[in-house]
Amino acid sequence: MQNINQQNNTPSGKLSTKLQSVQQVVKEELELAIKRFKKYADRNREIPPDFQPGDxxxxxxxxxxxxxxxxxxxxxxxxxxxxxxxxxxxxxxxxxxxxxxxxxxxxxxxxxxxxxxxxIPNRHQLxxxxxxxxxxxxxxxxxxxxxxxxxxx
Structure with a gap:
């Protein structure tokens, strides 16, 4: 169906092509924004310590x-x-x-x-x-x- 609309020079075909290109640009910008937010959020995050049974x-x-x-x-x-x-x-x-x-x-x-x-030697735990x-x-x-x-x- 996309090929039919793109091959047409009708107003609906042009609108469909324009909406698809806008959607692609918005998707790319959203992915960039997510990567940017993740980069800044991860700066303050630490890897949690790994404790073992018995620690x-x-x-x-x-x-x-x-x-x-x-x-x-x-x-x-x-x-x-x-x-x-x-x-x-x-x-x-x-x-x-x-x-x-x-x-x-x-x-x-x-x-x-x-x-x-x-x-400290001879120190006991309260x-x-x-x-x-x-x-x-x-x-x-x-x-x-x-x-x-x-x-x-």
Whole structure:
């Protein structure tokens, strides 16, 4: 049908030819724009790190409720936690403590940071802070030594 319209010198044949050429130009410009956007967007993108099962990772605390008097003083990183498996390129399944049963164990790679081994001898890892589980604060502790409230905080 295109050949019939192009062979005709009728107004409809000329219009069809013109529309096809305009469509081709628009398609080429759109492809160039997509390539240009991709080039500028990829400048700020990083390849996600590839963690293996058994690796120890720190977990960002920004989406996990931690009971603290001030957000400024709360821990920014929780853990370290062990990677159980890689779900997809950007998500990992972590081994969380039993007290965190209401926290979903799959996290995006942007919330994870690899644990670096300490070069300081005899340094021990502190336990994770309390987490709100089913609207209650959960701790693992041996005994409470002392507590104090000052000025209502």
């Amino acid at each position: 120890k990772l720190w977990l960002a605390s920004k989406n996990i409720k931690i009971k603290r008097t001030t957000k400024k003083l709360s821990e920014r990183w929780l853990g370290p936690f062990e990677v159980l498996k890689k779900i997809v390129r950007h998500a990992y399944h972590l081994k969380l403590p039993q007290q965190w049963k209401s926290v979903h164990p799959v996290f995006h790679v942007s919330l994870l940071e690899p644990m670096k081994q300490s070069t 336990p994770p802070p309390p987490v709100i589980v089913e609207e209650q604060e959960e701790w693992e502790f041996a005994q409470v030594l002392d507590s104090k409230l000052k000025r209502g905080t």
